Amino acid sequence: VEALVRWEHPDLGLIGPGQFIPIAEETGLIVPLGEWVLREACSEALRWVDGHLDAPDFLLSVNLSARQLAQEDLAERIAMILDETGFPAEQLALEITESVIMDDTEATLHALHALKGLGVKLVIDDFGTGYSSLAYLKRFAVDLLKIDRTFIQSIADDAEDAVIVSGIISLAHALGLRVVAEGGETDAQLDRLRDLDCDLAQGFLLARPMPAAAIDRYLTVRRLAA
Ligand code: MN
Helix, strand or coil, X not given: CEXXXXXXXXXXXXXXXXXXXXXXXXXXXXXXXXXXXXXHHHHHHHHCCCCCCXXXXXXXXXXXXXXXXXXXXXXXXXXXXHHHHCCCHHHEEEEEXXXXXXXXXXXHHHHHHHHHHCCCXXXXXXXXXXXXXXXXXXHCCCCEEEECHHHHHCCCCCHHHHHHHHHHHXXXXXXXXXXXXXXXXXXXXXXXXXXXXXXXXXXXXXXXXXXXXXXXXHHHXXXXXX
């Protein structure tokens, strides 16, 4: 489950992240906002019925921005949130976009090692869209690669994109990483991803974005149907 923020504005109604996240990034408000999202997501997930969090493969994904990664005390802040909420570190996946991780500074390296030390999972978001040096996969001890939707959307009818995705999956598996495909929207795309041995997929065909309160019910229905 990936936490995605919406802004419920008193006059304008529900505002999508595309409209306010860039401004939050620009102004630096993304730092307190990102921290708020993480705390809310952890405590919300703990309110879901017993059983979901016990599933060994359950992960709560939360996006981290470049500005948050630049905070010297980021790991301490996240440790405090885990402590306050009681959310299990090993079931929290922090998503960092490839372009941020490519800023291969000592500060980034330090921040990622500190995060790893908490026991959380690290995910490279939008994989395949940034600068294609792969050395950092080794340096940063990431757990999951999330392949960008642009590759997934044409995977069923573009032979070259299928080759790229297949290559990313083989590379990831050889390095001991799992792969998430983002943007699976048709049966043909999911079939293709299965053929290519992709581990996980995320997209409208599997589940549309839903309010946190609806996820408990959604997971329960799925569990009963399984
Ligand atoms: Mn993400």
